[in-house]
Amino acid sequence: xxxxLQKTLLLLLCGINLILLQFVxxxxxxxxxxxxxxxxxxxxxxxxxxxxxxYSVSDLLPLGAVKGALFALFLLHLTLPxxxxxxxxxxxxxxxxxxxxxxFLFVGAFLMSTAYSIFLPRWVExxxxxxxxxxxxxxxxxxxxxxxxxxxAAMSRGNLLLLMMLYLSTLLLIIHLLHxxxxxxxxMGILIGFYGVCFARLDQGSLEYFLKSSKHFTTVHSLxxxxxxxQKVDVVENDKGARFLYLNGxxxxxxxxxxxxxYFLSELPARLQGKSKVLIVGSGSMSSVSHVAPYAVSxxxxxxxxxxxxxxxxxxxxxxxxxxxxxxxxxxxxxxxYLGSHPEKKYDLVIMDVPAPTTIQEALLHSREFYALVGKHxxxxxxxxVSLSGDFEPGNLTPTTVAAGLMSAFPQxxxxxxxxxxxxxxxxxxxxxxxxxGIEALLKGRPQETFAVFDRAAMDRTVGxxxxxxxxxxEVVLRNNVRRLGAMYFPNNQKGL
Amino acid sequence: MYHTRCFLYGLFFAVLQYxxxxxxxxxxxxxxxxxxxxxxxxxxxxxxxxxxxxxxxxPYHTLLSLAAYLGTLLCVRxxxxxxxxxxxxxxGVSVSGFMVGIxxxxxxRHFRQAKALFFSENNGFILGLxxxxxxxxxxxxxxxxxxxxxxxxxLLLLDWAMDLRERQLFPALDRLRARSLxxxx
Numbered sequence: 001x002x003x004x005l006q007k008t009l010l011l012l013l014c015g016i017n018l019i020l021l022q023f024v025x026x027x028x029x030x031x032x033x034x035x036x037x038x039x040x041x042x043x044x045x046x047x048x049x050x051x052x053x054x055y056s057v058s059d060l061l062p063l064g065a066v067k068g069a070l071f072a073l074f075l076l077h078l079t080l081p082x083x084x085x086x087x088x089x090x091x092x093x094x095x096x097x098x099x100x101x102x103x104f105l106f107v108g109a110f111l112m113s114t115a116y117s118i119f120l121p122r123w124v125e126x127x128x129x130x131x132x133x134x135x136x137x138x139x140x141x142x143x144x145x146x147x148x149x150x151x152x153a154a155m156s157r158g159n160l161l162l163l164m165m166l167y168l169s170t171l172l173l174i175i176h177l178l179h180x181x182x183x184x185x186x187x188m189g190i191l192i193g194f195y196g197v198c199f200a201r202l203d204q205g206s207l208e209y210f211l212k213s214s215k216h217f218t219t220v221h222s223l224x225x226x227x228x229x230x231q232k233v234d235v236v237e238n239d240k241g242a243r244f245l246y247l248n249g250x251x252x253x254x255x256x257x258x259x260x261x262x263y264f265l266s267e268l269p270a271r272l273q274g275k276s277k278v279l280i281v282g283s284g285s286m287s288s289v290s291h292v293a294p295y296a297v298s299x300x301x302x303x304x305x306x307x308x309x310x311x312x313x314x315x316x317x318x319x320x321x322x323x324x325x326x327x328x329x330x331x332x333x334x335x336x337x338y339l340g341s342h343p344e345k346k347y348d349l350v351i352m353d354v355p356a357p358t359t360i361q362e363a364l365l366h367s368r369e370f371y372a373l374v375g376k377h378x379x380x381x382x383x384x385x386v387s388l389s390g391d392f393e394p395g396n397l398t399p400t401t402v403a404a405g406l407m408s409a410f411p412q413x414x415x416x417x418x419x420x421x422x423x424x425x426x427x428x429x430x431x432x433x434x435x436x437x438g439i440e441a442l443l444k445g446r447p448q449e450t451f452a453v454f455d456r457a458a459m460d461r462t463v464g465x466x467x468x469x470x471x472x473x474x475e476v477v478l479r480n481n482v483r484r485l486g487a488m489y490f491p492n493n494q495k496g497l
Numbered sequence: 498m499y500h501t502r503c504f505l506y507g508l509f510f511a512v513l514q515y516x517x518x519x520x521x522x523x524x525x526x527x528x529x530x531x532x533x534x535x536x537x538x539x540x541x542x543x544x545x546x547x548x549x550x551x552x553x554x555x556p557y558h559t560l561l562s563l564a565a566y567l568g569t570l571l572c573v574r575x576x577x578x579x580x581x582x583x584x585x586x587x588x589g590v591s592v593s594g595f596m597v598g599i600x601x602x603x604x605x606r607h608f609r610q611a612k613a614l615f616f617s618e619n620n621g622f623i624l625g626l627x628x629x630x631x632x633x634x635x636x637x638x639x640x641x642x643x644x645x646x647x648x649x650x651x652l653l654l655l656d657w658a659m660d661l662r663e664r665q666l667f668p669a670l671d672r673l674r675a676r677s678l679x680x681x682x
Contacts (some may be wrong), residue, residue: 041630048623055616121612124605131552133605133614134598138547141598145540152533229529305527337526340578360519360633361527471523474636478630 007123013174015143016150017230020167021077022047023151025112025229026030026158027248028081029104031232032088032210034488035248038356038481039101046108053110054117059125066118067178073115074171078195079162082206089206089213097214101489148337158226158307161199168192183268211236215251224315228307235315243319245285245311252355253285255319259340260420263446266351267291268416268426269385271442272434276348281335281365281379286312287319288353289328296349299328302338335365339373348382349375351382356398357469358484363477366402367469371409383429384410392417392424392454394462399424401476402458405468409414414439415459419450426459499607500617502655507621508602508628509648513627514565516641517590524573525580535589542591546598554603556653558588558596563649565592570641 026043033039061069069208076083084104091100120140124132154163172188179185204222211220217238224235234246245253266288270276280288280295283303292299303309309330313322322328331338339345357363364370366386374384386406388399392415406413406428413428416439436453445453453460515533521531551558569589572582601614608614632640 037630037634041626045623045626051619052616052623055612055619058612059610064633117615121610121615124611130605130608131602131610134547134550134552134602137601138544138598141540141544141547145537145544146539148533148540152529155529190652203669229532302600334526334528336523337528337578361522364523364527375630470637474634474637478634 003067007119007136010145010174010177011119011123011136011139012146012157013170013177014119015140015145016147017143017167017170017174018113018116018140019144019147020163020170021112021116023155023166024081024163025108027084027227027232028084028381029108029245031234031249032214033101033104034250034484036250036481036484037232037360038485040359042105043108046105047113049109050111050113051117054114055121056176057114058118058121063178066115067175069224070171070178071184073111074168074175076111077171078168078191081160082202085206085210089210093213094174094334098489101485107323108476141267152229155227155229158228160203160225160227161196162226164199165196167191168195200391207234208236211246224311225255226307226311228305230305230307233305233307235311243315245286245308245316247308247355250355250358253287253316255285258285259287259319260418261423262287262291263410264416264418264421264425265353265385265387267295268425268439268442269349269351269383270295272427272438273349273381273383277346277379278351279345279347280351280353281404282354283309283312283330284353285316285319286322287316288351289325290319290321292349292351293321293325293328296327300327300331301328302331302333302335303334304334306332308354336370336373339377343376346382347377348379349380350382350384352384352386356387357402357474357477358481360474360477363469363474364471366405367474368405368408369471371405371428375409381429381431381433383427385433386428387428388424388426390413390423392426392462392465397466397476398480400463400466401469402426403467403471404463407456407459407463408468413459414454415454415462416443417452417454420446420448498659499604500613501605501657502531502652503608503614503617504621504624505648505652505655506604508625509621509645509652510597510600510618511622511625512629512632512648513562513593513645515626515633516645517566517569517586517593518634518670519629520570520573520641521586524577525582525586526578531583534583535590538587538590539594539597542594542596543598544594545591545643546595546600547602548598550595550599550602552602554596554599554656556656558599559649559653559656562593562596563645565589566645567642 025047029043030040034126066368085251088100091103120136124136154166161274169192172192175188176185198248207222207225208220211217219239222234223237226233235243237243242255244251270292274295275297276295278292278299280299283301289299309332312320332335348423354365355362357366388402390396390399392399392403403415403426406426410428410430412432413426415424415426417424436455439453443449517535521535525531569586572585576582604614605611613661632644
């Protein structure tokens with residue numbers, strides 16, 4: 001016997017919203033808590049824990065209480081994604097940063113998915129037949145499939161408002177199916193309309209409040225904010241006109257000191273290589289393009305996330321000067337796939353302008369296997385330039401691990417440590433055409449720069465027996481994640497961590 | 498005992514799903530298309546399993562799911578970064594999802610309350626997410642091959658042992674009951 005239409009429709013709508021909500025929650029909360037791998041998994045676990053809570057109370061609550069709870073949920077979710085930012089900003093401004101993680105895991109578990117998971121077991125049990133599981137659950141799964149399609153459509157436009165309107169409208173229909181009250185339907189419809197009208201202002205205001213509280217800005221103006229399929233992308237400007245690019249809450253470009261970063265990552269190797277065919281992996285602010293342009297025959301940027309490319313092109317034109325670079329082209333693709341599927345491409349210089357390896361995906365771009373793939377695309381004297389994401393010192397995990405990967409893939413390499421860029425950089429290749437003298441000659445011309453150059457033997461001593469990132473193990477990502485999580489949210493228990 | 502088995506199946510499903518993501522994202526591409534393909538195919542397979550699948554989970558369902566996964570891994574390794582393998586991978590993911598649907602239909606018979614079924618499976622899924630992250634970071638591609646293999650073998654053995662016990666225990670109990678009824682008369 002097929003279940004009643006009202007119940008199947010409601011489960012279908014629940015399935016849609018579970019997918020949409022999971023996306024919004026993961027993006028927003030990871031922006032607030034910083035999107036390192038361990039945070040993403042903890043948030044996913046909290047979200048699924050909400051299901052378990054819903055299942056366990058499914059037959060305990062009277063229908064009236066469920067209806068009331070859903071309406072309360074509607075009112076609460078009308079404040080998404082602003083309220084989490086306000087809450088996080090308030091907690092940080094009150095010096096309670098250490099409670100952020102636990103607060104948001106709690107919110108994720110109890111106030112997000114719980115209500116949606118009450119109906120399925122409740123109705124199966126009402127039906128009193130084990131056969132009902134298949135029939136009822138299939139409608140929720142069908143809804144989730146529809147949710148994936150809707151999510152894909154909304155995200156291809158990077159439009160959070162569209163996604164939220166879809167989500168709230170679906171929630172409105174769920175509540176209407178339960179209440180059957182046209183007055184309530186009208187009130188909720190008006191509230192959603194009001195939400196749509198106020199969205200842009202609240203979105204901007206809440207983000208600026210959160211950034212002011214958590215990132216030490218005195219004043220901040222949000223210029224660009226997108227939920228791309230891959231991450232939350234934010235461009236902000238401070239009172240002095242300096243611009244900042246944040247990816248999932250992590251600083252990717254700061255127009256003050258990261259200019260030095262781009263000199264070491266891009267300009268120095270480009271000058272050392274001379275006229276080159278260049279590939280830049282990852283775009284960020286795209287300012288590395290202008291740093292290599294004077295020395296490049298052609299420049300290709302391969303970036304997985306179109307939203308980041310747009311942010312770089314449109315909001316950092318003062319730094320990347322793309323309009324003055326005629327020989328530049330952009331490819332939207334995953335670098336692994338791009339290089340793997342174009343074996344004929346050869347470059348004199350490959351610049352790895354990608355974030356530090358705090359997630360599996362980022363670590364894959366620093367892995368032995370990826371560097372080996374890059375090696376196949378280098379000309380005989382070509383080099384790859386990489387930021388080591390920290391100071392190259394014995395025991396400093398990330399820099400030594402990244403360097404170990406490069407050393408396992410290439411026979412020749414150099415590391416340069418810079419005081420102005422506050423980190424170290426590596427260059428590696430099959431047969432590097434320059435030596436220590438060439439590097440030092442260029443760096444001595446830079447004012448107020450203290451630097452150190454490591455040759456292969458010095459690199460060997462510093463790296464020691466460090467295992468590189470590889471498809472065989474990425475344990476350093478886990479250790480760094482745990483350390484970072486401890487430093488951010490459990491500062492008093494650092495020894496324990 | 499069904500709660501434990503249900504929990505372990507949840508753990509297996511999470512590890513399998515996460516492993517599909519990792520295998521495809523590292524071997525083909527990390528674009529959103531891949532992510533969406535895996536999620537959609539998994540759900541589509543589950544839907545078919547719930548609607549049309551067998552009402553009893555048989556060992557060959559688990560073996561089929563594992564074979565689909567290992568086939569996908571092999572496909573990705575043989576043709577790295579080649580998006581033409583995507584339809585085959587999607588089919589593999591759907592077959593694994595299909596087994597999930599059958600699992601829910603089949604295990605529902607063993608639970609007096611449906612909420613206990615979903616609760617146990619979901620808790621296993623949560624643990625599986627964390628195990629999969631930790632396992633991949635620690636053991637890399639060895640984890641991708643070994644753990645789904647070990648988990649599915651363990652589940653098959655557990656199911657076999659439990660079925661054997663039920664088949665021997667329940668007739669024995671029936672005989673005992675019949676004898677005691679005979680004595681009463």
